[in-house]
Amino acid sequence: MDPVLSAIQMVINPEILLLLLAGVVGGIAIGSIPGLTATMAVAILTSFTFGMSAIEAIMVLLGIYVGGVYGGSIAAILLHIPGTPSAIMTARDGYPMAKQGLAGQAIGISTTASFLGGMISVVFLVLGAPIISRFALKFSAPEYFALAIFGLSIIANVSGKSLLKGLIAAALGILLSAIGMDPITGIQRFTFNEMNLQTGLNFVPLMIGLFGLSEILQQLRNVENHVEVRQEIKNVVPSFSLLKRLSKVIVRSSLIGTFIGALPGAGGTIASFAAYNDAKQTSQHPEKFGEGIPEGVAAPEAANNATVGGALMPLLTLGVPGDAITAILIGAFMIHSLQPGPMLFKNNPEIIYAVYLGTALANIFMLIVGLAGARLFARAISLPNNILIPLILLLCIVGSYAVSNNYFDIGVMILFGIIGYSLDNLDVPMAPMVLGIVLGPMAETNLRNALIMAQGQVSVLFLRPIAAFFWVITIAMLLWPKLKKRWQARSQEVVTEE
Amino acid sequence: MKNMPKVKKMWVVLISALLMLSLVIVGCNANNKTEQSKKGKYPEKPLTMVIPFGAGGGTDQVARMLAGIMEKDFGQPIICVNKTGGAGAIGYTETANAKPDGYNIVLSTSNISTIKATGNSQLTYQDFEPIIAVNFDAPALMVKADSPYKTAKELLDYANKNPKKLNVGTGTPGGLWHVGVIKLEKEAGVQFNIVPSTTGGASASVSLLGGHVDAIVIPPNEAIAQIKSGEFRMLGTMTPERLKDFPDVPTFNEMGYNVVILSLRGYLAPKGTPAEVVKVLHDHLKKAMENEKYINYMKDQVSNIIYMDSAKYKEYLAKEYESYTKLIEEAGLAKK
Amino acid sequence: MNKDRLLALILLIVSAVTFYETAKFPELSNDLQVVDAGFVPKLLALFLTISAGILIYRSYRISTEKIVISLKDSGIIRIGLVLIIMALYGYFLPLIGYELGTVIFLGVLMIIFRLNNWFKIVGISVAAMLAIYYIFIVSLKVPLPLKFL
Numbered sequence: 001m002d003p004v005l006s007a008i009q010m011v012i013n014p015e016i017l018l019l020l021l022a023g024v025v026g027g028i029a030i031g032s033i034p035g036l037t038a039t040m041a042v043a044i045l046t047s048f049t050f051g052m053s054a055i056e057a058i059m060v061l062l063g064i065y066v067g068g069v070y071g072g073s074i075a076a077i078l079l080h081i082p083g084t085p086s087a088i089m090t091a092r093d094g095y096p097m098a099k100q101g102l103a104g105q106a107i108g109i110s111t112t113a114s115f116l117g118g119m120i121s122v123v124f125l126v127l128g129a130p131i132i133s134r135f136a137l138k139f140s141a142p143e144y145f146a147l148a149i150f151g152l153s154i155i156a157n158v159s160g161k162s163l164l165k166g167l168i169a170a171a172l173g174i175l176l177s178a179i180g181m182d183p184i185t186g187i188q189r190f191t192f193n194e195m196n197l198q199t200g201l202n203f204v205p206l207m208i209g210l211f212g213l214s215e216i217l218q219q220l221r222n223v224e225n226h227v228e229v230r231q232e233i234k235n236v237v238p239s240f241s242l243l244k245r246l247s248k249v250i251v252r253s254s255l256i257g258t259f260i261g262a263l264p265g266a267g268g269t270i271a272s273f274a275a276y277n278d279a280k281q282t283s284q285h286p287e288k289f290g291e292g293i294p295e296g297v298a299a300p301e302a303a304n305n306a307t308v309g310g311a312l313m314p315l316l317t318l319g320v321p322g323d324a325i326t327a328i329l330i331g332a333f334m335i336h337s338l339q340p341g342p343m344l345f346k347n348n349p350e351i352i353y354a355v356y357l358g359t360a361l362a363n364i365f366m367l368i369v370g371l372a373g374a375r376l377f378a379r380a381i382s383l384p385n386n387i388l389i390p391l392i393l394l395l396c397i398v399g400s401y402a403v404s405n406n407y408f409d410i411g412v413m414i415l416f417g418i419i420g421y422s423l424d425n426l427d428v429p430m431a432p433m434v435l436g437i438v439l440g441p442m443a444e445t446n447l448r449n450a451l452i453m454a455q456g457q458v459s460v461l462f463l464r465p466i467a468a469f470f471w472v473i474t475i476a477m478l479l480w481p482k483l484k485k486r487w488q489a490r491s492q493e494v495v496t497e498e
Numbered sequence: 499m500k501n502m503p504k505v506k507k508m509w510v511v512l513i514s515a516l517l518m519l520s521l522v523i524v525g526c527n528a529n530n531k532t533e534q535s536k537k538g539k540y541p542e543k544p545l546t547m548v549i550p551f552g553a554g555g556g557t558d559q560v561a562r563m564l565a566g567i568m569e570k571d572f573g574q575p576i577i578c579v580n581k582t583g584g585a586g587a588i589g590y591t592e593t594a595n596a597k598p599d600g601y602n603i604v605l606s607t608s609n610i611s612t613i614k615a616t617g618n619s620q621l622t623y624q625d626f627e628p629i630i631a632v633n634f635d636a637p638a639l640m641v642k643a644d645s646p647y648k649t650a651k652e653l654l655d656y657a658n659k660n661p662k663k664l665n666v667g668t669g670t671p672g673g674l675w676h677v678g679v680i681k682l683e684k685e686a687g688v689q690f691n692i693v694p695s696t697t698g699g700a701s702a703s704v705s706l707l708g709g710h711v712d713a714i715v716i717p718p719n720e721a722i723a724q725i726k727s728g729e730f731r732m733l734g735t736m737t738p739e740r741l742k743d744f745p746d747v748p749t750f751n752e753m754g755y756n757v758v759i760l761s762l763r764g765y766l767a768p769k770g771t772p773a774e775v776v777k778v779l780h781d782h783l784k785k786a787m788e789n790e791k792y793i794n795y796m797k798d799q800v801s802n803i804i805y806m807d808s809a810k811y812k813e814y815l816a817k818e819y820e821s822y823t824k825l826i827e828e829a830g831l832a833k834k
Numbered sequence: 835m836n837k838d839r840l841l842a843l844i845l846l847i848v849s850a851v852t853f854y855e856t857a858k859f860p861e862l863s864n865d866l867q868v869v870d871a872g873f874v875p876k877l878l879a880l881f882l883t884i885s886a887g888i889l890i891y892r893s894y895r896i897s898t899e900k901i902v903i904s905l906k907d908s909g910i911i912r913i914g915l916v917l918i919i920m921a922l923y924g925y926f927l928p929l930i931g932y933e934l935g936t937v938i939f940l941g942v943l944m945i946i947f948r949l950n951n952w953f954k955i956v957g958i959s960v961a962a963m964l965a966i967y968y969i970f971i972v973s974l975k976v977p978l979p980l981k982f983l
């Protein structure tokens with residue numbers, strides 16, 4: 001029988017659809033809880049799928065994957081706590097929107113953008129997976145180093161008032177990420193004889209502290225002049241005119257997300273940073289980013305959900321993982337005697353089509369569940385502060401512990417809450433610091449690996465074509481705002497002369 | 499200040515409410531306990547299985563699979579807990595410090611024999627009661643199908659004439675696969691340009707696929723897709739005997755190089771766990787190992803089942819500790 | 835104290851610690867040292883030292899806001915109190931167990947935040963404790979220390 005038909009038969013059946021829906025709902029719930037990431041959800045639930053058939057297991061896990069990546073945006077918007085690392089940029093504009101009483105709208109935008117990003121990436125997955133994943137293989141240490149530097153150049157755009165302080169924050173972030181076993185030589189760096197620091201600071205508690213707890217501390221400080229925000233929860237579905245305005249941003253971000261997702265050495269976090277930056281660069285009102293502009297929510301969300309389709313490309317075509325979650329998915333396939341990779345296309349093509357179909361359906365379910373739930377979520381933060389804050393603090397603690405079941409992480413979270421609060425009061429911006437933490441290790445290890453490969457020849461970093469391309473666009477991006485200003489000034493002169 | 503009395507009153511109410519609540523809960527719990535102790539036999543509460551590595555990895559999958567199978571007969575829930583960090587040291591420490599009552603076990607890898615030498619921890623196998631060994635993986639030297647090297651000898655000959663010209667990828671720096679490459683260099687008297695990959699063996703296979711390195715040394719199960727599809731060619735394995743699934747691939751041992759590297763997984767309980775409890779755990783785990791699901795999984799993964807009982811496993815660990823400590827010192831990876 | 839000068843002081847301490855620690859990194863005999871483990875941290879520490887210099891220089895030319903830390907500030911006291919309660923909760927969690935610890939933690943915080951309805955305090959604390967129990971412990975098998983449930 002035709003594999004496409006048999007895939008449709010396999011997936012379109014009430015039981016499978018219900019499992020997929022359950023996966024999506026579960027994924028959203030887990031993703032939205034600070035500390036619980038989509039990666040953990042997929043890993044833990046993989047063992048529950050032992051007893052299922054292969055197709056059932058794959059559908060549940062795909063649902064959790066799609067739902068979990070999206071779910072991270074909810075806590076980011078409502079509480080300024082990114083539920084998953086890839087939602088950090090969503091908090092930047094989503095939280096200000098919630099503070100203005102537009103939490104429902106922000107979730108609506110993030111849901112719609114996530115849906116469109118996911119769907120666009122599925123289209124690329126179906127049409128271009130073999131080509132894109134073969135291209136992604138061309139990336140090696142020098143290319144990843146250049147990509148990391150390109151990512152770090154975003155600092156210039158998220159530093160706020162002072163570029164110097166942005167750079168300081170990034171440098172501090174990279175230093176923090178260096179704590180633990182050195183990835184190249186294995187020696188201990190900055191561990192101060194503490195065993196818990198040997199593998200470095202856990203990213204999730206650190207992030208909960210820097211963003212979530214520090215924000216609450218800020219609120220506690222100014223409790224006297226607190227104004228109750230009334231949440232406007234009627235129009236959570238974005239209007240057609242708004243969607244039209246966002247369409248360009250969403251498409252561009254989805255392309256960025258799909259491609260970065262397909263790279264085995266980069267993931268949703270970097271994709272969302274790059275997409276946010278791109279949206280700001282190309283916007284008519286870059287100054288409004290960070291104050292609650294819909295584009296600032298749509299760009300990172302479209303990008304991070306687009307990484308799902310991207311990450312599935314190397315999984316299905318080559319049998320190598322595109323990110324941490326697909327690495328676990330490979331294991332789940334194996335448990336059911338399916339070998340992802342070139343052989344799967346030969347032996348079980350219907351499974352490939354079932355994955356395409358399942359991912360698309362999971363995105364549709366996510367859209368429905370997300371829009372239906374947006375009002376409910378928005379209402380949750382309408383609780384009075386003297387109830388809401390204790391509950392958030394409890395979630396911060398339990399979530400930090402749950403990351404690796406270690407009390408040490410609770411301490412890390414509290415410490416970084418204090419650090420975040422202090423730096424905030426010294427006007428040091430948080431976003432560049434997180435960029436440093438995420439991209440620092442990528443830049444450092446790939447720089448050193450590239451030099452090991454080339455036996456110390458520095459030219460390898462710049463002369464390979466893809467690396468060179470990233471260096472060129474990095475420089476162009478840094479110069480672009482200045483050129484734009486000069487060009488605008490000149491054209492204005494022309495206008496006034498007339 | 500007006501609020502003060504109110505607050506005080508609330509405290510009284512709150513505390514008394516809490517006390518009442520806890521009494522009720524304790525009461526319920528006490529009932530449970532008497533019910534359970536009637537049975538008076540191990541196991542009478544959930545078993546905690548510590549996984550010293552991250553969720554989704556190879557060790558994690560083996561542990562969760564065995565736990566899933568074993569839970570059906572064990573009579574008590576089995577809780578898998580990932581305690582990651584320090585090349586496994588954190589998970590080992592957790593179990594070593596747990597009560598030796600048979601309700602805490604850890605799925606160990608051969609890291610237990612290296613963490614002391616690499617300076618991650620002071621723990622060795624002597625701090626545990628070995629229960630059972632369940633599987634092993636061993637690295638192999640592989641090249642791409644279109645590589646000019648058809649045999650390990652050809653590759654080593656080239657490396658011999660061109661020191662530091664061949665880029666050889668491997669797993670995490672200081673890990674066993676890395677140690678294997680260094681050992682091969684020493685035994686064959688050649689010099690590679692070793693490129694470890696920070697995120698493990700799977701990303702080394704991505705580098706080979708992309709043509710960024712000339713060869714890799716990782717266990718076959720981290721590159722199965724490529725081996726099965728014929729994109730990678732195995733030139734030699736670091737096992738004591740040829741792999742069942744690949745009878746044509748010679749071992750380095752038979753080529754005359756003394757390179758045998760195994761990563762053995764097995765279960766350990768805290769020191770002092772009673773022998774009869776260890777026996778119960780051993781029997782349950784052995785039964786789980788014989789389950790078809792486990793056997794098939796290992797076969798699909800091109801991994802290897804190995805069974806050692808408690809005594810044999812302990813003997814093996816003693817030898818392994820000695821030889822790996824020496825290996826790591828030879829490889830120049832030992833700390834202080 | 836002047837904000838930028840305080841930041842500069844912190845940066846100087848951070849870079850001093852970094853330089854001190856990198857000096858202790860062992861020399862390794864293997865080939866993985868084209869760029870050694872201390873290279874990037876030292877580079878960053880150097881950058882932080884220079885930045886601190888610029889901040890101090892700037893602080894004499896452009897006046898920046900001053901930061902005042904006073905124990906009379908009720909906001910600071912509230913923050914300190916909340917942080918201490920969080921730390922205590924984390925510390926005592928393994929000893930008194932998740933159930934009682936959580937109810938007390940939430941109850942005490944709500945009292946500090948002047949929630950005056952004891953029915954709400956107890957009800958919400960217990961409900962939240964149970965909700966998290968079901969999500970984290972029952973469904974996701976997070977091993978929080980239990981004493982009763």
